[in-house]
Amino acid sequence: MTRSSKPFLVNPASPFFGVLSTAVMGALPLIDPSKLTDADRQALHRATAVVTGTYVAVTTGANGWRLPLRIAAGLGAGALAWRFADVGEAFDSRIEEKLRSAGAQYPRAWMAVGAAAATFAGFLMDRAAARTAPIGAFPLVDAEEQVRPLTPEIRDLTMGILRAEETAGAAELLAQLDTAEEVHWGEGRVSSVHFRMREELPKAVPHDQIFPVRARFSTLDGIPLEVVLHVTDGMLDCLVIEYADSEEADGVAQLEDVWPDPSEVVFVVDGPEGKTAVTAG
Numbered sequence: 333m334t335r336s337s338k339p340f341l342v343n344p345a346s347p348f349f350g351v352l353s354t355a356v357m358g359a360l361p362l363i364d365p366s367k368l369t370d371a372d373r374q375a376l377h378r379a380t381a382v383v384t385g386t387y388v389a390v391t392t393g394a395n396g397w398r399l400p401l402r403i404a405a406g407l408g409a410g411a412l413a414w415r416f417a418d419v420g421e422a423f424d425s426r427i428e429e430k431l432r433s434a435g436a437q438y439p440r441a442w443m444a445v446g447a448a449a450a451t452f453a454g455f456l457m458d459r460a461a462a463r464t465a466p467i468g469a470f471p472l473v474d475a476e477e478q479v480r481p482l483t484p485e486i487r488d489l490t491m492g493i494l495r496a497e498e499t500a501g502a503a504e505l506l507a508q509l510d511t512a513e514e515v516h517w518g519e520g521r522v523s524s525v526h527f528r529m530r531e532e533l534p535k536a537v538p539h540d541q542i543f544p545v546r547a548r549f550s551t552l553d554g555i556p557l558e559v560v561l562h563v564t565d566g567m568l569d570c571l572v573i574e575y576a577d578s579e580e581a582d583g584v585a586q587l588e589d590v591w592p593d594p595s596e597v598v599f600v601v602d603g604p605e606g607k608t609a610v611t612a613g
Contacts, residue, residue, distance in 0.1 A: 344391045350455035358448030377417040383411025427578030488594040496545045496599035527568040535566025547597035
């Protein structure tokens with residue numbers, strides 16, 4: 333299997349981005365614009381606009397926004413920060429005065445602490461969301477929908493999940509798999525596969541479910557993952573890699589292109605007493 337990583341600078345759930353963004357956002361309030369020359373104030377406005385735009389463009393990726401929308405959001409946020417820079421300065425000045433009147437000896441230090449805390453809280457929220465999200469479940473770029481044959485690897489993996497245990501709906505899903513193809517959006521191999529098959533084929537019951545059998549494996553770094561089969565309206569929907577243990581997750585984008593060889597997986601079934609390993613039939 334292979335492994336690729338999104339650069340940590342553009343991964344809102346990576347620890348490096350969390351530390352860097354917290355440090356930068358915390359440092360900006362320490363600069364007192366009233367003590368700068370006009371040229372320095374303009375430079376500060378430009379730097380603030382760039383930081384704001386970059387931060388928004390990166391963090392909107394945690395919500396699954398596609399790349400053009402993220403760029404537009406970043407440019408819009410940067411433009412607003414530049415346009416209302418003077419308003420922001422006046423607001424900061426008012427906060428500084430209120431902190432001084434409340435007895436704070438170093439008001440800008442307290443403002444820096446507040447900005448850093450808010451930024452770090454946002455990072456923790458992105459990181460928590462990344463730990464519970466499927467990996468690469470949706471394409472992040474705009475592209476035309478295309479169809480291609482399933483690879484033998486994906487077909488065998490899906491077949492193994494469906495045959496591992498006698499489960500309601502498995503026969504219908506196996507029949508669908510015989511003629512299923514993969515829908516993709518022009519991207520390279522990612523950690524989800526979306527199926528398409530003939531609509532007239534028999535449907536599985538329950539119609540909407542996460543199939544109770546999963547294929548468990550580990551990355552080269554020992555991170556436990558599971559291949560999960562989603563069923564929608566009684567039809568094969570998608571095959572997705574998810575974290576088997578959310579505590580191991582560093583971020584959605586850090587685990588891509590990690591499809592296992594079918595011989596490397598252990599099939600586990602969800603039962604009344606939790607997940608139990610089974611032998612594929």
